[in-house]
Amino acid sequence: MPDEILGELSDALLVVTVIGYALAMLGFAADSAINRARRAVPAAADAEPAALLATGAVRATPLDPRGLPADPGLAGADTPPPGSVTPFRARAATIAMGLTAGAALIHVASVVLRGFAAGRVPWGNMYEFSSAVALTAVVAFLVLVARGTVDRRLGAFVMVPVVLYLGLAATVLYTPAGPLVPALDSYWIKIHVAAAIVASGAFLLSGVLAVLYLLRSRHDERADPAAAGWSLGAALPSAVALDRASYAVIAFAFPIWTFAVIAGAIWAEAAWGRYWGWDPKETWSFITWVLYAGYLHARSTAGWKGRKAAWVAVAAAIALIIDYYVVNIFVVGLHSYA
Amino acid sequence: MTLLEETRLSTAPAPVPPRPGGRSFRTTLRRGWRQLTSMRTALLLLFLLALAAVPGSFLPQRGLNPLQVQDYIKAHPDLAPWLDRLSLFDVFAAPWFAAVYLLLFVSLIGCLGPRIRLHARALRAAPPRVPAVLSRLPVSDSWQTTQPPEEVVDVAEKALRAARWRVVRREGALSAEKGYLRETGNLLFHLSLVGLLIGIALGGIFGFKGTVLVKEGEGFASAILNYDDISPGRRFAPDRLVPFHLRLKDFRATYRDSGEALTFAADIDWAPGPDAETRPYTVRVNHPLSSGGAKAYLIGHGYSVQVRVRDAAGQVALQEAVPCLPQNPQFLSSCVIKVPDPSTGQQFAFEGVFTPTTVQDPVTRRVGSLHPAPDLPVLTVVGFRGDLGIDSGTPGSVYQLDTSRLTPMGAGAAQQLAPGDTWRLPGGGELTLVGVEEWATFQVTQDPGKLIALLAGMGMVAGLCLSLSVRRRRFWLRALPPGQGPDLGSTVVQAGGLSRSDSEAFAREFHALTHVLRPPTAIDPDHGKA
Numbered sequence: 001m002p003d004e005i006l007g008e009l010s011d012a013l014l015v016v017t018v019i020g021y022a023l024a025m026l027g028f029a030a031d032s033a034i035n036r037a038r039r040a041v042p043a044a045a046d047a048e049p050a051a052l053l054a055t056g057a058v059r060a061t062p063l064d065p066r067g068l069p070a071d072p073g074l075a076g077a078d079t080p081p082p083g084s085v086t087p088f089r090a091r092a093a094t095i096a097m098g099l100t101a102g103a104a105l106i107h108v109a110s111v112v113l114r115g116f117a118a119g120r121v122p123w124g125n126m127y128e129f130s131s132a133v134a135l136t137a138v139v140a141f142l143v144l145v146a147r148g149t150v151d152r153r154l155g156a157f158v159m160v161p162v163v164l165y166l167g168l169a170a171t172v173l174y175t176p177a178g179p180l181v182p183a184l185d186s187y188w189i190k191i192h193v194a195a196a197i198v199a200s201g202a203f204l205l206s207g208v209l210a211v212l213y214l215l216r217s218r219h220d221e222r223a224d225p226a227a228a229g230w231s232l233g234a235a236l237p238s239a240v241a242l243d244r245a246s247y248a249v250i251a252f253a254f255p256i257w258t259f260a261v262i263a264g265a266i267w268a269e270a271a272w273g274r275y276w277g278w279d280p281k282e283t284w285s286f287i288t289w290v291l292y293a294g295y296l297h298a299r300s301t302a303g304w305k306g307r308k309a310a311w312v313a314v315a316a317a318i319a320l321i322i323d324y325y326v327v328n329i330f331v332v333g334l335h336s337y338a
Numbered sequence: 339m340t341l342l343e344e345t346r347l348s349t350a351p352a353p354v355p356p357r358p359g360g361r362s363f364r365t366t367l368r369r370g371w372r373q374l375t376s377m378r379t380a381l382l383l384l385f386l387l388a389l390a391a392v393p394g395s396f397l398p399q400r401g402l403n404p405l406q407v408q409d410y411i412k413a414h415p416d417l418a419p420w421l422d423r424l425s426l427f428d429v430f431a432a433p434w435f436a437a438v439y440l441l442l443f444v445s446l447i448g449c450l451g452p453r454i455r456l457h458a459r460a461l462r463a464a465p466p467r468v469p470a471v472l473s474r475l476p477v478s479d480s481w482q483t484t485q486p487p488e489e490v491v492d493v494a495e496k497a498l499r500a501a502r503w504r505v506v507r508r509e510g511a512l513s514a515e516k517g518y519l520r521e522t523g524n525l526l527f528h529l530s531l532v533g534l535l536i537g538i539a540l541g542g543i544f545g546f547k548g549t550v551l552v553k554e555g556e557g558f559a560s561a562i563l564n565y566d567d568i569s570p571g572r573r574f575a576p577d578r579l580v581p582f583h584l585r586l587k588d589f590r591a592t593y594r595d596s597g598e599a600l601t602f603a604a605d606i607d608w609a610p611g612p613d614a615e616t617r618p619y620t621v622r623v624n625h626p627l628s629s630g631g632a633k634a635y636l637i638g639h640g641y642s643v644q645v646r647v648r649d650a651a652g653q654v655a656l657q658e659a660v661p662c663l664p665q666n667p668q669f670l671s672s673c674v675i676k677v678p679d680p681s682t683g684q685q686f687a688f689e690g691v692f693t694p695t696t697v698q699d700p701v702t703r704r705v706g707s708l709h710p711a712p713d714l715p716v717l718t719v720v721g722f723r724g725d726l727g728i729d730s731g732t733p734g735s736v737y738q739l740d741t742s743r744l745t746p747m748g749a750g751a752a753q754q755l756a757p758g759d760t761w762r763l764p765g766g767g768e769l770t771l772v773g774v775e776e777w778a779t780f781q782v783t784q785d786p787g788k789l790i791a792l793l794a795g796m797g798m799v800a801g802l803c804l805s806l807s808v809r810r811r812r813f814w815l816r817a818l819p820p821g822q823g824p825d826l827g828s829t830v831v832q833a834g835g836l837s838r839s840d841s842e843a844f845a846r847e848f849h850a851l852t853h854v855l856r857p858p859t860a861i862d863p864d865h866g867k868a
Contacts, residue, residue, distance in 0.1 A: 179594075182602055186624040244842075255802040262795040271624045273635040273781045274547070275791065276538075278430045279402065283395040290388040294381055301377040319388070331395065 006117035007177040011170070013110035014131065018166045020103025021138070021159050027096025028156035032235045034092065097152055100159075101142060107135045118177035123193050124184060126328055130169035133324075134162045136201020140249065150209070150245045151237045158208050165204075188267035195260035200320060202253035203292070207317030209246035210310040212236055217307055243306065246313060247299060254292050261285050280331040284323035291316035374441075375448035383442040390438050394429030397421065401428065443535055450528055457521045464506045465515035468814040472834035475814075476841060477848045481856045482828045487817035490831055494815050494855050501851075503813065511816040517838075523804025530797030537794055540787030545571045546579065547784075552586045553642055553659050553777045559583035559612075560632065560782060580632035580784065584608035585616075589639055589776040597668055597709050604636050604778045621780070631784050638779040640664045641671055643692055643717050643771060649680035650766025661777045662692045663737055668707040669694050673717065674739045678728050680767070685726045688769060689739045690719030690752065705754075715774045717755045721747035721763055811837035811844050813851065831856070 111132055115122035123132045141158045144150040180189070219233020236242065264285070269275040276282060295312040298304040304312075373379055398406035407427050411418040425432035472478050483490060487510060494512055498505045503514040548565035552558045560583065562568065562576045570576075584606045592600040604621040610629045621627050627634040640662060647656040655677045662671035675688040693707035696716040705718050724744035727734065734740060748764040755761055755771040762768050813835040820828055833852055837844030 179600065182599055182623045185601075188624075251806040255799055255806060258802055259799045262799065265795070266792065267624075269788070270626065271635075273626070273633065273637065273783045274785075275788065277402065278394060278399065280395040283391050287388045287391050287395075290384050290391075294384040294388070297377060297381045297384065301381055303378070304381060327395065 003117045003119070003177065006113050010110045010113035010117055010177070011174075013106050013113065014166065014170055017103050017107040017110055018163060018170065020099050020106060021163050021166070024096045024099035024103060025156055025159035025163065027092050027099060028153050028159070031093040031096060031153050032156060093152060096155060097145070100138065100155055104135065104138050104142065107131070107138065111135060114177060118179065120180055121190055121194075123197060124180045124189065125173075125175055126324075127169050127173040127175055129193070129197065129324070130165050130173060132197045133200045133204065134165040134169070136198055137162055137165075137204040138201075140202050140205045144205075144245065144249070149248055151241075153235075154209075154212065154237070157212055158205060161204060161208060183271055186267065186271065188263065188270070192260055192263040192267050195256050195263060199253045199257035199260055200324070202249050203257070203288075203317055203320050206246045206249040206253065206313060207320075209242055209249065210313035210317070213239055213242040213246060213310045214307060214314070216242055217310075239306075243310070246310070250292060250295060250313065254296065257289060257292065261289055280327045281323065284319060284327050288316055288319040288323050291319050371448065374445050380442065380445050380449070383438060383445060387438050387442060390435050391429070393426050394435075397426055397429075399427060399429065401430065439535075443532065446528055447532060450525065450532075453521075454525055457518075457525060460521070461518055465504060465513035465812060467508060468511040468513055468816050469834070472814060472816065472832045475834035476836050477845050478832070478834035479849070479852045480830065480832045481852075482830050483857055484828050485857065487819045487829050490817040490829060490855075491815065497851070497854055498813070512814065514813040514815075515811070516813075517808050517810035519804050520808040520810050520838075521805070523801045523806075523808065525801070527798050527801030527805060530794045530801055533794035533797065534791055537787040537789075537791030540790060541571070541785040542787075543571045543573050544578075545783070545785040545787065546574050547781065549637070549779055549781045551661060551777055551779045552584075553661060554586055554589055554775045555659075557583060557585035558780070565782075578784070580610070580630035581612060582608060582610050582627075582629035582632060582634075583612070584627065584634070584780075586778055587618075589778045591639060591710070591776075593709065593711050599710070602636060602639065604639075604780075621778075631786065633783055635781045635783070636778055637781045640777055641669065641692055641694060641712065641715075642775050642777050643673055643675070644773040644775055645675055646770045646772055647675070647677050648768045648770075649677070649682055651680075651682045653681045655680040655767075657772075659775050659777075661737075665691075666707070667710070669710040670705075670707040672737070673719065674737055675719070675769075676726055676728070676736070676739070678726055683766065684723045685728075686721060686723045686747070686763075686767070687726055687739055687744065688719040688721050689741075690717065692717050692774075694774075712774055715757060717771050718752050719755070719769075720750055720752050721761075721769070723747060723765065809837050809839055809844060811835060811847075813848070815855075 111122045111128075114128060114131075118124065122128050137158065141150065141155065145152045145155075216233050216236040217239040219236070220239055222233075264282070265275040268277070268282075291312060295309055295316055298309040298312050398410050400407050410427075411422070414421075421427060425434070429435055469475065473480070485493075491507065491510055491512060495505050495507060498512065498514045501516075503516045504518075505512055505514045507513075546568070547570075548560075548562075548568040550558055550565050550567075558564060560579050560581055562579065585608070586604060586606055588605045590601075590603045590605070594600055602623055605618065606621060606627070607616040607618050608627060608629070609616040619627055621634065621636045623636060626636070641664075642659040642661040644659045645656065646654060649655040656675070660673060660675050662673040664671045671692045673688070673690055673692050677686050680686065691705060692715065693705050694712040694715050695707055695709040696705055696714045697708050698705050705716065722739070722741060722744035727740045727743060753761045753769075755769070757771055757773050760768050760770040813833070815831065815833045818830045818832070833848075833855070835844065835848045
């Protein structure tokens with residue numbers, strides 16, 4: 001098939017992907033909205049968390065402000081008692097998950113076709129890069145849901161930046177498929193940029209989780225949460241679970257980001273004659289790295305655990321966004337491959 | 339839960355209580371040192387480091403783009419001198435930036451010492467004794483079996499050792515510990531950071547960077563005087579330069595129709611030393627020339643105009659390829675041709691532009707270039723006669739013309755020459771554009787700290803992977819003989835464990851272990867604990 005047709009097909013599939021993610025987001029939101037009365041039900045069916053609770057020796061788990069033991073895990077803890085689940089609500093979440101998984105598959109197809117259309121790996125400019133990062137974030141979310149680390153209803157929140165990313169990519173950042181500029185023509189693009197994409201997608205997800213943690217913990221600190229009626233914080237999973245999930249994602253992504261920065265330095269040495277030159281993108285990659293290192297440190301420092309650490313994670317995610325978009329668009333350096 | 343010695347899994351050094359009646363200066367020093375090496379200080383310094391790097395990315399930096407800095411200073415005459423005083427145009431070499439990362443490294447090294455000692459001790463130490471009441475641990479289990487206690491403990495010990503736990507048997511009870519790699523990885527990561535700093539410092543102090551413009555057909559030998567521009571490290575000695583030499587045979591560039599570059603290649607003949615045999619090589623972006631410890635990178639290119647200038651007496655006053663500097667992506671290049679030694683008459687010079695694919699605006703008569711490929715090359719120049727200012731002794735750029743003591747030829751009308759054209763100069767002499775050639779700029783770097791930095795980088799990634807994935811955990815097992823446990827008839831086995839992090843995953847591991855250890859005929863002494 002000629003390259004132009006492949007390219008157009010890839011673009012069309014991306015549009016379908018965005019629609020799919022947006023519908024999934026609505027489905028997840030509908031799921032949360034329909035069940036308005038949130039009650040934290042101790043997971044009677046889960047033996048291991050019960051063991052944790054019974055011995056009363058879990059270090060970091062606080063008690064709910066309402067005096068009930070805070071749910072130790074996500075899966076099942078916020079499920080209302082059986083019988084109160086309306087059939088529509090249960091189906092809404094399942095449909096939304098199905099839409100997410102299906103749209104992710106179409107997204108993969110879009111990225112792969114783009115690669116065939118351009119005759120190279122499909123991450124050579126900002127448009128392709130944004131698409132790949134959004135795909136990684138969605139895949140990371142799906143993996144976490146499958147492992148039970150994250151509740152699937154968080155898809156409503158995760159899809160927001162994903163849809164924004166893709167919308168931005170398809171409109172403002174779009175360029176037709178074409179060959180790479182000579183400086184990018186190296187096998188390192190598969191290593192450095194691929195690692196950066198995986199780490200960025202995961203960091204994007206962890207940023208969403210950190211924001212959700214802050215919302216939930218602010219809700220927990222209110223004097224009488226039940227009197228506020230429906231609130232966003234009440235609809236979220238427990239703060240402990242969100243904190244743990246966001247840590248798990250960052251602990252996964254941080255070594256990959258470190259590797260990406262180092263691989264970039266090795267490539268820079270081959271292409272530009274020096275492995276580190278404080279080019280604006282290199283500088284912001286460094287700032288992002290330092291802030292995530294700060295997050296990991298904060299989680300082990302007295303007085304910085306919990307909310308402050310989550311704020312550090314949010315700051316680090318913002319640094320990442322600046323690294324990709326602000327630097328590429330507003331600052332001209334060696335890295336300007338828009 | 340009280341922090342018993344058995345349950346203390348933290349690898350941070352225990353806080354030292356203040357010594358009563360110590361000398362106040364020493365106590366202050368020690369307290370200051372404790373503060374510096376504390377996690378909180380490290381955290382604040384990390385944030386400070388990130389903050390300090392921000393202006394270095396938004397303001398133009400001398401190390402990256404000195405011309406941009408000059409433009410900024412001209413554009414902001416009030417603000418710029420203050421920014422300059424605060425070293426904001428040279429952030430990463432600024433003393434305050436160095437202060438932040440040096441303080442961070444002092445804090446790091448100060449923390450590493452005790453932690454390495456602690457970890458060395460922990461690696462040799464045996465896992466602690468079995469706590470008295472195992473059921474108080476975060477994860478615990480208990481079952482009854484008809485096997486005698488020694489057999490139970492034997493089976494358990496074998497299973498634990500097979501799973502690579504460190505096991506110690508005391509008085510018929512087992513203590514096991516696993517996950518030392520976590521702290522090993524952590525220490526490896528932080529030590530690698532120190533190694534990285536050493537590698538970077540070595541490169542900065544003993545390294546060298548130089549750039550040189552080489553015309554097609556010309557040769558270049560790596561010696562200090564031959565470079566156009568050098569930045570050696572503080573302790574770099576010129577005799578450390580690798581004495582390779584090269585000759586640029588041909589520079590080739592291909593472009594897309596839209597003008598974007600597709601490939602760059604410089605065909606050279608080179609040799610690693612003055613007496614060695616030359617061999618061919620093609621230097622490309624991402625494929626530098628490597629000779630000994632030096633690397634030569636292709637970093638730029640442009641056009642040079644091959645000109646022949648005759649003076650009024652008909653003698654050849656200049657015959658060479660004059661490099662022109664590109665001004666835009668379509669390679670409209672500025673040219674300055676100086677003729678300082680005519681056999682008769684005044685010095686003269688030409689200044690103008692070279693356009694590889696020429697297009698001329700019919701209204702304004704301005705020339706521009708549509709495309710970087712030399713499809714329609716034209717040299718457009720204005721001639722001058724007078725004093726070039728070369729003999730005055732003040733240094734000037736070969737690419738700039740000082741017209742203060744020059745008068746334009748022929749009322750300053752610009753002349754256009756295609757390759758092969760000759761311009762009869764008013765007042766005698768002629769300028770012939772013989773042809774168009776190309777030049778390439780090479781950057782040569784020597785960095786003795788590169789390998790150390792690379793190894794340190796690899797150590798960082800390896801250390802991180804270990805320290806973020808391995809968990810430190812402990813497991814205890816005790817078998818009470820019949821008559822001692824709650825049930826007088828059979829052996830009661832008690833097991834318990836704890837983990838420093840990721841309690842869910844450890845709970846799963848614990849239950850997998852006990853599932854393997856307990857025989858299928860075991861009876862639960864406590865109801866409800868599945």
